Amino acid sequence: MDVITAISELLPELSRTQQRIAKFIIGNPDAVCFYTLKTFSKTVNASEATILGFCAKTEYKTFAGVRDALKEYLQRRLFWNDKLEMSADQYSADESTFNSLKKLHAESVEETLDQLNYRALEAFVEALDNAGRIYIAGHGVSRTIAKFYEDKLGDTGADAVLVDVTDYGAVLKALAHYRQEDVFILITLPFYSAQTVAIGEYLDSVGATVLAVTDKITSPIVKNARATLLCRSDALVFHNSVASCVALADILSSMLILKDKERFRNYNEKTKEIEGYFRSQAIPAYTNEYFYTDLSGLGPEIKEENRCI
Secondary structure (H helix, E strand, O other): OOHHHHHHHHHHHOOHHHHHHHHHHHHOHHHHOOOOHHHHHHHHOOOHHHHHHHHHOOOOOOHHHHHHHHHHHHHHHHHHOHHHHHHHHHOOOOHHHHHHHHHHHHHHHHHHHHHOOHHHHHHHHHHHHOOOOEEEEEOOHHHHHHHHHHHHHHHOOOOEEEEEOOOHHHHHHHHHHOOOOOEEEEEOOOOOOHHHHHHHHHHHHOOOEEEEEEOOOOOOOHHHOOEEEEOOOOOOOOOOOOHHHHHHHHHHHHHHHHHOHHHHHHHHHHHHHHHHHHHHOOOOOOOOOOOOOOOHHHOOOOOHHHOOO
């Protein structure tokens, strides 16, 4: 029996406060496995003694035991890819599923935008506007989102750098080069990345400015973030949908351009100047992107060592 089922079956035997603790664990297993007892106590607004009393009623006996069982439960689900397996068994490639997919994506984006708080967005944009360099960290599908953020923020003229948190060398390099004027955007969705959470803890320990993009306020990266943007990510077939996170990136980047029009104009003018240079050359390399493999018709002035292969 897995930990979620075991705790669910205990509900009738628990006090009202213990039931609240249990329901929080059932609803947020991916967040709870990152909590310390002290943090969890503050999150569920219950004393540590009450939480330990609840844990003693489970087969895991301690909070650490419950947390370890949750980690094992999540790792097993992730390893065996239960969501995709169950989805493949449950749904068919028919019009009904097609309509369900459209409806869920539309609801995800609509709910995300409805709950988007202007003050939170303003704080996010303000931090980015004041940043020297913006590091954007992601893992798995969150890395896909992080790459989109890097591209969009780069278009504003910001110095944006993607950090793949599964690349330990890249993580060390980014953290070693971090300066106090820099900002980190951490992006993680269920199942939350332990590496991303660890980066957030380190950045908090050195007083860095951390911004979070995640699915809910109980996400483990929120507690160390100066500002947080929430995006609904539940999906019909896959673990997470990126649609609402992409919409947030578009809004965020648009606001950053409008926040600092001078930076954008300077960047844009410099970009056009560079493009003009390439277009004026004898070999217009960036008019169409391709490699020259035959330069025989370009004249004798093209030396052998200058050939591109």
